[in-house]
Amino acid sequence: MMRLKIEYRYFKDEPIIETTTGTYAATDAEFEKTEISWNHGLAEVFHALENNGLILKSFDEFDYSPYNCFSGMKQLADRKFIIEKHGNKLPLVYSLTATKK
16 A cells, blocks of 8 residues: 655745656656755745735635646546545645735
C-alpha cells in the first residue's frame, strides 16, 4: 500500500526543490526534471488580494483536481482526479474571484 508522506511544512518560506521523472501528462515518460515550487497558505493569498486593492467575491474548494498531478491518483471523469486512497477527504484545488476596489 502506498502511503502519502507529508514532507514539507504548510507554512514554508523556502522554495521546495524536487527532482522528478515524467510529466503531469505522461507520468511514465523517461524524462527527469527539477521542479521548484512554493507553499502559499490561504491567509497569505487572502492578504495579498487585500494588500493589492482587491475584494474577494467568491472562494470555492474542490475535492478533486483537473490534472493527474500526484502519484496514486484515480480518474473519476474527464478532468476530475482524486488521490485514490484518500477519496474525497482532501481539498485539492480552489478557485477565487476578486474585483479591484
